[in-house]
Amino acid sequence: MAPARSAGDGHPVLRAVRGLPGRIPDPAGRRPRVLKQNRGNGGIGVWKVEADGAGGVRVLEARGGAVARVMPLADFMAERLVAFEPGGGLVDQPFQARLLDGMIRCYMSGGQVVGFGHQMVRALAPAEAGPAGPRLYSGPDDPRFQRLRAMMERDWTPGLARRLDIEPDDLPVIWDADFLLGPKSTAGEDSYVLCEINVSAVFPIPDEAPDALAATTLKRLASHRRKRAPAS
Structure with a gap:
């Protein structure tokens, strides 16, 4: 089965285990791959996979305390069979070399950025990188992230809504x-690679976000009342 395209970021979603040999090791032979289950938390179900130089693969799971394993690709494929049950699949992404520069979380209310969280993540990093740091929260006007904010509000989120065939107001109040x-x-600007989307496990949130969430909720309630009001 040919890989489908994941919404918004262009990374393939493998829908059948037989698609793995064509992706692992990296077909271009340049860098490790990262495979992710459709759902998970705490690094569970996220694997960094790379060729070991002897015909097998070196596999490291992102959950805390995981130890890298070297195994035949066929064994790794057998372990992943459960991920391809109906409704499942694995998102396939290239490993990002700038992982140690941190992860930026955009807190959203509908299509509006309402805050940021920046964290020095260490999942899938070598042990010598040290422990992860705390997530540091800031409001939507944080000058470090204004380019990302503009991309989220003007391009990526509207594109996500179109791809999912929903209205922007159908996006969650908090995600x-x-x-x-x-x-x-070449101009020295950062690019951004989507890591994941969270809807059911978003809190805690920046101190600046609750007012925006309340405003979104009130706006949607008012819109709902107008739609239900009898015609005069």
Whole structure:
């Protein structure tokens, strides 16, 4: 089965285990791959996979305390069969070399950025990188992230709504999107690579966000009342 395209970021979603040999190791032979289950938390169900140089693969799960394993690709494929049950699949992404530069979480209310969280993540990093740092929260006007904010509000989120065939007002009152830093452009600007989207486990949130969430909720309630009001 040919890989489908995941919403918004262009990474393939493998829908059948037989698609793995064509993706693992990296067909371009340049860098490790990261495979993710459709759902998970705490790094569970996220694997960094790379060729070991002897015909097998080296596999490291992102959950805390995981130890890298070297195994035949066929064994790794057998372990992943459960991920391809109906409704499942694995998102396939290239490993991001700038992982140690941190992850940026965009807190969203509908299509509006309402805050940020920046964290020095260490999942899938070598042990010598040390422990992860706390997530540091800031409001939507944080000057470090205004380019990302503009991309989220003007391009990525409207594109997500179109791809899912929903109205922007159908997006959750509170959700977030995590980004890693990709390669810099020739002008020295950062690029951003979507890591994951969270809807059911978003809190805690920045102190600046609750007022915006309340405003979104009130706006939607008012819109709902207008739609239900009898015609005069």
